[in-house]
Amino acid sequence: MMGRSASSEENGLKKGPWTPEEDQKLVDYIRRNGHGSWRALPKLAGLNRCGKSCRLRWTNYLRPDIKRGKFTEDEEKLIINLHAVLGNKWSTIAGHLPGRTDNEIKNFWNTHLKKKLLQMGIDPVTHRPRTDLNILSDLPHLLAAAANLATSFFDNSNTNNPLISSDTSNHLRLHYSDTAQLAKFQVLHNILQVLGSTTTSSSAANANPANLDAIYNLLGSSSSSSSSSTIFNMDRQPCVDEYLRFIEHSRLDNAFGHGPVGAVFGPHNPTSTTHHHVQSSTNFPTSHHHQLAPHLVDHHHVLSINHPISTTCNSSKIISDGPPAVLNNPLFCNNNNNNNNNQLPPLVSVALSPDGHLETTTSSSLMSNRISNQNYKVNPNNNINLDLSNPNSSTTSTTFEAWGDLLDDETTDSYWKHIME
DNA sequence: AAGTACAACAACCGCCTTATG
DNA sequence: ACATAAGGCGGTTGTTGTACT
Numbered sequence: 111m112m113g114r115s116a117s118s119e120e121n122g123l124k125k126g127p128w129t130p131e132e133d134q135k136l137v138d139y140i141r142r143n144g145h146g147s148w149r150a151l152p153k154l155a156g157l158n159r160c161g162k163s164c165r166l167r168w169t170n171y172l173r174p175d176i177k178r179g180k181f182t183e184d185e186e187k188l189i190i191n192l193h194a195v196l197g198n199k200w201s202t203i204a205g206h207l208p209g210r211t212d213n214e215i216k217n218f219w220n221t222h223l224k225k226k227l228l229q230m231g232i233d234p235v236t237h238r239p240r241t242d243l244n245i246l247s248d249l250p251h252l253l254a255a256a257a258n259l260a261t262s263f264f265d266n267s268n269t270n271n272p273l274i275s276s277d278t279s280n281h282l283r284l285h286y287s288d289t290a291q292l293a294k295f296q297v298l299h300n301i302l303q304v305l306g307s308t309t310t311s312s313s314a315a316n317a318n319p320a321n322l323d324a325i326y327n328l329l330g331s332s333s334s335s336s337s338s339s340t341i342f343n344m345d346r347q348p349c350v351d352e353y354l355r356f357i358e359h360s361r362l363d364n365a366f367g368h369g370p371v372g373a374v375f376g377p378h379n380p381t382s383t384t385h386h387h388v389q390s391s392t393n394f395p396t397s398h399h400h401q402l403a404p405h406l407v408d409h410h411h412v413l414s415i416n417h418p419i420s421t422t423c424n425s426s427k428i429i430s431d432g433p434p435a436v437l438n439n440p441l442f443c444n445n446n447n448n449n450n451n452n453q454l455p456p457l458v459s460v461a462l463s464p465d466g467h468l469e470t471t472t473s474s475s476l477m478s479n480r481i482s483n484q485n486y487k488v489n490p491n492n493n494i495n496l497d498l499s500n501p502n503s504s505t506t507s508t509t510f511e512a513w514g515d516l517l518d519d520e521t522t523d524s525y526w527k528h529i530m531e
Numbered sequence: 532a533a534g535t536a537c538a539a540c541a542a543c544c545g546c547c548t549t550a551t552g
Numbered sequence: 553a554c555a556t557a558a559g560g561c562g563g564t565t566g567t568t569g570t571a572c573t
Contacts, residue, residue: 127541165560201561212560213562216563218540
């Protein structure tokens with residue numbers, strides 16, 4: 111038995127898992143008559159269930175067009191991409207995966223994808239590097255996980271790996287020693303996020319010099335173990351020094367209230383009134399549900415989105431009553447063209463192109479266009495249409511790729527310029 | 532072999548929106 | 553304009569299956 115007790119409830123209606131006999135009754139009835147009114151259905155079909163239970167059983171399990179079985183890699187990537195844009199809008203996400211139900215996708219996310227992202231040091235809610243305060247205490251584990259992941263992802267033999275784009279330019283074909291450095295840098299990147307994001311909180315202790323020393327030591331010890339390796343063709347030590355100076359700089363900036371890093375993950379400060387179901391209220395999830403990944407917003411393009419648009423997405427009415435609060439928050443913005451040299455780059459950006467396309471892009475593809483992107487096309491009827499026909503969709507930028515590109519891209523963000531140069 | 536911990540997932544619950552009178 | 557019913561959505565629960573000790 112699964113789920114709830116199968117015993118009769120006080121109203122006399124059965125709950126809990128469905129028996130094959132019940133399934134048969136439901137299927138037979140709907141085949142003959144359609145479901146009609148769900149409330150009336152159970153009686154007519156001879157089922158001792160509430161209509162809601164019948165509807166759920168039909169839509170999530172018995173419907174003939176349901177695809178069962180393991181999620182494919184493409185489906186997995188698509189879910190991650192859609193989640194980065196839509197948040198926990200499971201039904202909307204399900205609308206883009208034929209044959210999959212929202213419930214199935216939700217379960218898959220909670221049991222598989224969430225963990226996968228966490229293991230990579232990526233916050234599954236924001237799709238940004240993890241910022242939880244345990245990250246420092248979890249450093250050894252994270253480092254090991256990152257190294258393992260990076261090693262496997264950058265294995266040349268793994269051609270299906272989402273971190274490796276289809277291009278053959280050897281951008282990402284790093285040697286093992288470099289891979290290890292890459293992994294460390296990824297961890298450091300996370301640490302930086304933590305340091306920056308906690309300096310305005312009561313946990314500012316995380317940014318104390320002792321922690322910086324610890325980080326420095328971490329890298330220092332590594333430098334002696336692989337003396338010849340370099341990071342992206344640069345001497346490591348100056349780079350590390352620069353990185354740590356950057357941390358300090360960010361920290362000090364924040365202390366005086368004008369540093370960008372510390373507030374990157376701050377409140378979204380929504381301007382809209384309370385919306386319990388954001389799908390009918392704004393064209394972006396609100397901070398109330400923590401569904402908008404702040405990094406989705408690209409400051410460079412945000413201004414052009416600053417007009418009311420009414421859109422529908424997968425038949426759910428979405429009305430914008432002005433730009434989401436985060437769009438007005440420079441702290442969530444890319445730094446392509448601003449003076450926040452210290453701000454970390456967003457992994458994915460949302461942009462409205464001149465011809466009215468709402469696009470999501472990775473930090474690197476903003477510049478290099480090397481990786482294709484999901485396109486949300488706003489058609490004349492103001493319907494957002496996720497273009498899945500894109501032949502490059504199998505190489506669509508994901509958080510994984512974004513990380514790879516993030517470390518690979520030498521031109522996208524002045525932040526990385528600042529560090530690397 | 533038995534016990535324990537965890538993963539998986541169907542099903543439920545409560546809340547919200549939409550439809551209808 | 554309002555009340556209520558119905559449908560839909562997202563979060564959560566609780567049992568089963570499996571891996572591990």
